[in-house]
Amino acid sequence: MSGRRVAITGAGVVDGGHASGVLSRLLDETEARRLSHVCQMTVAAGRMALADAGLAGGTELALLIGTEFGDMVSTIRFVDDYLQRGIPGLSALRFPHTVMNTMAATAAIAVSAKDLSLTLNVPTVAGELAIARGAAAVRAGRIAACLAGGADEPPRLVLDTFREAGAGADVRGEGAGFVVLEPLDAARARGARILGEIVAEAWRALAVRPHGVGRATRSRAIAVALAGAGAEPAEIGLVYTSANGDGPREAWERALLDEALAPYRPPQRSLSLPAGRHSGLAARSVATAATEAGDGLALVHAVARGGNQVAIVVAGSRDRAA
Amino acid sequence: MKPVAVTGLGVVSPFGAGVKAYWEGISGGVCAIRPITLIDTEGFRCRIGAEVPDSLGGSARRSRADRFALAAAREAIDDAGIGRAERGDTALIVGAVGGGMLEAEAWYWQRARGGAAPLPRALASCFPSSHVDVVGSVLGIGGPRETVVTACSSGAASLAMAADLVRDGVVPVALAGGVDALTRICFMGFNTLKLLDPAPCRPFDRDRRGMSIGEGAAFVVLEEVGHARARDARVYAELTGYGMSTDAFHVTSPHPEGEGMIRAMRAALAQAGITAASVGYANAHGTATPQNDRIEARALREVFGDGGLLVSSTKSMIGHTMAAAGTLEAVATVLALGHEVVPPTARLENTDPDIPFDCVPRVAREVAVEHAISNSFGFGGQNVTLVFRRVA
Numbered sequence: 001m002s003g004r005r006v007a008i009t010g011a012g013v014v015d016g017g018h019a020s021g022v023l024s025r026l027l028d029e030t031e032a033r034r035l036s037h038v039c040q041m042t043v044a045a046g047r048m049a050l051a052d053a054g055l056a057g058g059t060e061l062a063l064l065i066g067t068e069f070g071d072m073v074s075t076i077r078f079v080d081d082y083l084q085r086g087i088p089g090l091s092a093l094r095f096p097h098t099v100m101n102t103m104a105a106t107a108a109i110a111v112s113a114k115d116l117s118l119t120l121n122v123p124t125v126a127g128e129l130a131i132a133r134g135a136a137a138v139r140a141g142r143i144a145a146c147l148a149g150g151a152d153e154p155p156r157l158v159l160d161t162f163r164e165a166g167a168g169a170d171v172r173g174e175g176a177g178f179v180v181l182e183p184l185d186a187a188r189a190r191g192a193r194i195l196g197e198i199v200a201e202a203w204r205a206l207a208v209r210p211h212g213v214g215r216a217t218r219s220r221a222i223a224v225a226l227a228g229a230g231a232e233p234a235e236i237g238l239v240y241t242s243a244n245g246d247g248p249r250e251a252w253e254r255a256l257l258d259e260a261l262a263p264y265r266p267p268q269r270s271l272s273l274p275a276g277r278h279s280g281l282a283a284r285s286v287a288t289a290a291t292e293a294g295d296g297l298a299l300v301h302a303v304a305r306g307g308n309q310v311a312i313v314v315a316g317s318r319d320r321a322a
Numbered sequence: 323m324k325p326v327a328v329t330g331l332g333v334v335s336p337f338g339a340g341v342k343a344y345w346e347g348i349s350g351g352v353c354a355i356r357p358i359t360l361i362d363t364e365g366f367r368c369r370i371g372a373e374v375p376d377s378l379g380g381s382a383r384r385s386r387a388d389r390f391a392l393a394a395a396r397e398a399i400d401d402a403g404i405g406r407a408e409r410g411d412t413a414l415i416v417g418a419v420g421g422g423m424l425e426a427e428a429w430y431w432q433r434a435r436g437g438a439a440p441l442p443r444a445l446a447s448c449f450p451s452s453h454v455d456v457v458g459s460v461l462g463i464g465g466p467r468e469t470v471v472t473a474c475s476s477g478a479a480s481l482a483m484a485a486d487l488v489r490d491g492v493v494p495v496a497l498a499g500g501v502d503a504l505t506r507i508c509f510m511g512f513n514t515l516k517l518l519d520p521a522p523c524r525p526f527d528r529d530r531r532g533m534s535i536g537e538g539a540a541f542v543v544l545e546e547v548g549h550a551r552a553r554d555a556r557v558y559a560e561l562t563g564y565g566m567s568t569d570a571f572h573v574t575s576p577h578p579e580g581e582g583m584i585r586a587m588r589a590a591l592a593q594a595g596i597t598a599a600s601v602g603y604a605n606a607h608g609t610a611t612p613q614n615d616r617i618e619a620r621a622l623r624e625v626f627g628d629g630g631l632l633v634s635s636t637k638s639m640i641g642h643t644m645a646a647a648g649t650l651e652a653v654a655t656v657l658a659l660g661h662e663v664v665p666p667t668a669r670l671e672n673t674d675p676d677i678p679f680d681c682v683p684r685v686a687r688e689v690a691v692e693h694a695i696s697n698s699f700g701f702g703g704q705n706v707t708l709v710f711r712r713v714a
Binding site: 057059063068069070075078079080082083086087090091092095096098099100101102104105106108109112113114115116117118119120121122123129133136137140142162165203204205206207208209210211220306307308 | 451469
């Protein structure tokens with residue numbers, strides 16, 4: 001792709017069984033008391049990633065967060081407070097959490113990220129989309145560095161309702177995760193450890209009805225990403241997918257990958273199971289892909305019901321020694 | 323920055339459907355803020371807002387906000403003359419906050435109160451990302467699709483993100499806009515924060531007491547200039563620059579010195595390659611809260627100096643339409659450039675002495691402006707400034 005080369009210089013993910021320990025270590029007393037759980041995870045993951053990258057906040061640090069649910073848990077509590085106690089029950093402190101950018105707002109304050117801050121809402125592919133957007137902005141020279149990733153805390157009520165409505169049997173989890181992206185030359189100049197490189201990224205929409213799974217298997221996103229990387233399908237040694245237990249969607253994703261990479265069938269892995277998929281997992285997929293790509297290339301891919309698709313080509317160690 | 327042409331406009335506003343009704347309303351200084359009928363307001367201090375009239379139509383299977391988005395997006399893309407064949411390579415970026423929450427709330431209220439609440443179809447569309455799926459699917463848009471949530475600057479952010487895709491050569495054409503319907507959560511929340519004026523809002527007035535909420539949608543077609551010329555498209559204006567910044571200061575309050583606002587405005591001017599002195603009009607965020615208007619004026623003065631800049635607030639007529647505001651106000655700015663008429667700040671009687679600008683009180687002003695900006699700021703200190711240039 002034309003433009004600047006994009007280095008991955010840090011990563012941080014908070015989820016699963018170790019989350020509570022990480023939160024108590026990375027949050028101050030006020031944050032632990034006042035922030036909602038998903039905001040706490042977001043702040044902690046942001047701090048982890050920046051510390052890993054050895055980078056500080058400021059007017060040149062941007063923030064891109066993908067999320068499917070935002071802080072819906074707080075939104076439901078805000079409404080329940082009203083339904084149970086009427087107008088006196090409404091909390092002015094809780095109201096801002098009903099807006100989906102609340103994780104970005106609290107994380108920006110916590111890590112002093114003062115360049116642009118974007119919250120991207122989309123099912124399934126939100127974290128990958130935020131990372132792709134962030135990489136494109138670094139590549140184009142619009143931003144100097146960014147935290148890019150995602151966060152989710154799916155509320156039980158919403159998951160049960162989706163299930164009742166006949167939505168997919170996705171296994172969803174909670175967590176937050178970020179990678180730090182910056183120009184490769186800038187990262188080298190400051191002596192940063194290079195985890196890998198985002199070589200190319202693309203996101204497109206496949207023609208599908210809302211919430212539906214498509215039949216078409218031709219993938220423009222993968223084709224554009226491969227072209228941007230100047231890579232042939234044979235060069236992709238590993239694919240991280242968005243598989244998370246939604247059978248029809250997984251079958252569609254496999255068909256998309258099979259056609260785009262044919263005749264090659266590199267190993268496909270998903271980090272979604274068994275703990276469940278959340279938007280922060282994209283950061284783990286990208287960082288792990290960079291680690292495991294070796295001298296080759298890996299593809300991080302996600303496709304959502306409704307047709308949103310993201311493809312990110314990641315390079316590994318070939319630049320670490322450079 | 324390589325300029326991007328604005329070749330299509332679409333609006334659903336408290337004045338009804340269509341750009342024509344919107345322009346007639348705002349250029350006429352008409353205030354559309356009235357008692358709210360859509361939701362129960364009993365017991366709240368403020369009970370008014372700017373609702374979209376019921377005549378809009380559209381499928382009842384869709385959420386109110388999806389219907390707004392679809393109507394405005396369709397008007398914009400038809401206005402630009404982008405046919406089905408070209409839409410496969412068109413991007414769609416939507417700024418949204420409330421999604422289909424109005425219908426989800428109704429379901430949840432009924433369920434919580436023990437009623438047998440059937441699962442509404444709209445519940446599946448309660449998230450902001452619903453709009454982009456519905457609009458994209460119905461209009462056959464096959465390029466990148468994104469939903470951006472930057473609170474009350476979402477609509478403006480959508481234009482900035484779309485401009486990036488066009489400038490980067492990802493797509494030649496992008497459809498971008500913002501949408502929000504009134505929701506109980508929004509109404510209750512702003513009441514709880516005591517940010518709403520019980521009477522229609524009065525931005526920049528010495529006696530202003532808060533904002534009024536509203537609803538609507540607006541979409542804009544952005545196009546690579548050469549592409550627009552090649553197909554002989556009508557160009558309303560050019561989007562020549564934008565700036566986005568984050569205060570990183572407070573979740574709801576802007577930075578007291580307007581530091582983030584200033585950075586956004588300066589970045590936008592730098593990207594547009596123009597000086598502050600060349601800007602003739604600012605469509606302000608202008609919410610009418612005592613704090614926001616004072617801080618925005620301070621930031622405007624820091625960037626543009628005292629005096630010459632005309633400043634007005636569209637919210638004085640249609641209220642604060644949340645995620646739609648940034649795009650509705652961008653459309654107002656584009657139309658102001660084209661019509662050579664700056665819309666007024668309605669109900670402005672006594673300009674706050676701390677606001678050293680001509681805020682175009684009550685009556686539109688005929689004036690030809692070359693460059694204009696549109697400011698949008700949101701919870702979380704999310705600042706967006708757009709710069710537009712008039713075309714001959």
